[in-house]
Amino acid sequence: MLAFTEHRGLVLRLPWENIDTDQIIPARYLHRPRDAGYGDQLFHDLRFTPDGKLRVGFPLNDPTKAESSILVAGKNFGCGSSREHAVWALLDYGFRVAIAPDFGDIFFNNSLKNGLLAIRMDEQSIESLMQVEGDSTILSVDLPHQSITNRDGLSLSFEIDSYRKEALLKGESEVQMTFRLLDEIKEFEARHITENPWIETS
């Protein structure tokens, strides 16, 4: 996965609640292989009208926001379908950070496994990020120090599990990390299946 240490970028504010993964990327684009990229399909039906024109009023269609890379959203962002394509679409477009009061649980896990830093923050801090204007909307997100700052002295801290933090900093594959525990897994597995023999079907 993509490693994450520090990121400086422009905020995009999406203050709605319950933005589901169908809105982040519609189901009809999910069959494409990962390397085809999903950036063009990000928020597709919110960004474009049925005849392919930009929808006026959608925040990402504001030309001054097109280069955004830090998303600030309302509660329950990424709820619904487990499609990891939602995270891939955000990353492929250029987003590296998503901040919300809370996220769909599966989306949250998917984000951190791909190097999109999903940050849960209290509503008051989110509100302060929703209010920033002009040059102040350029934020610096520092994972080692778990801080978010801007040039006007805004300074917020965020929480992240130590294991997830380390994985993001290293950008290492979780599969390879887990394989180092293979002996422990095999030992557990043998005992578990002896105690619950009905797990094996044949």
Place this chain on the structure above:
Amino acid sequence: MGKTLFDKIWESHVITERDDGTALLFIDRHLVHDATAQAFDQLKAEGKKVRRPDLTFGMADHYIATHHEPDRDPVHDNMVTTLAENARDQNIMSFGAGDERQGIVHVAGPELGLTLPGTLLVCGDSHTSTHGALGALAFGIGASEVAHVLATQTLWQKRPRSMHIRIDGELGPYVTAKDLILTIIGTIGANGGAGHVIEYSGKVIDELSIESRLTLCNMSIEAGARAGMIAPDETTFAYLNGKPFAPQGELFERAVSAWRELKSDADAQHDKEVTIEARAIAPTVTWGNSPETALPITGHIPALEEIELNKREQYNATIEYMGLEPGEKLTTLIVDRVFIGSCTNSRLEDLREAAKIAKLGKAKVPTFVVPGSQQVRRQAEQEGLHEIFLQAGFEWREPGCSMCVAMNGDSVPAGARCASTSNRNFAGRQGPGSRTHLMSPAMAAAAAITGHLTDVRELEGTKC
């Protein structure tokens, strides 16, 4: 202090734990489907094979055709074929097109006995919460996690909190598990269960069939919960007895005696407690683009004044998208399509309920009935349910996810209003511009024969 049902299953699957509470869990069952292709690609990129093909099962459902279409998009069939190829390469048993065991993974899994009490089951689909109805811990995962389970048969997870929802009283006539779960989501909100596993209990749950329990647990994810669970009981054991992949004979008896221990201890503490009074529940429908917009069918579309100030912009957008008049009665909404199917409501019991209503009239709008599995289709046909649907002018189709997620070509046209037994009313979910109202099978059938949202209890022929 005692342990909850969730505690017992979680703790019996922890291989090792990190300092921050993240656990490496052993996975007993891994179900994969035809929208999991990218996870197999990731597995190959990691240079790994499926570690336990015998605990991994494939099912074609998302992209599979539900009737013969000469002009079908080859991309859809290609996804079904890709699953079959991946399964063959990795030596996984997979139920694809033409297999008599094929169906929606959350319908066919339980009916084949792949879902067992006390097991930890995962699948790359959010509605995996369904399987908790049999006393399993079951939850949806993303593609990277699918690849990790394929490679290692394990998964790293942070321990969720537990929520207990007790349902008191009893359900009234034509009030079903669907109405109950929609009411729960309307009560606790679309993120009310976030970070939690929900255990359902109470007299109403004790009396529910397994099929209804599957419906209830299925939509736990729509309340934001990781999983829904119900302690296994005699109803569960009777359901599992004789299922093809369930243990047989003496081993089944041994399993049942272990499964009897799978319940929350009397002194167990949940992190959150909610009580729902079943008698107060009417047939329920949703009006907006989140399942939390659930209301009794006797209600009306909320007016602007009823909405909190900071939610009015989103409310206005929803009203426009859904083509609604603030304040109008729900029963005045004219429908253009009806869909009876999905992993929520496509089991035999659901089709029987819909058929009872279909007998009372003729479809006024195009109506799809999509059984959840080949087994459900065969049983329904043996009972003659398909004849009832066909006589009422409903379309009787082949099993698959179909118009719930609109990935196989079955979709609701832009601007059309659909009465649907599925689980999500998100904008564009049933096709770009589609307008979805969620409800039970009987309510959907009632909408089909009247052409508008209808209180099924008011139909001529259903009065009790």
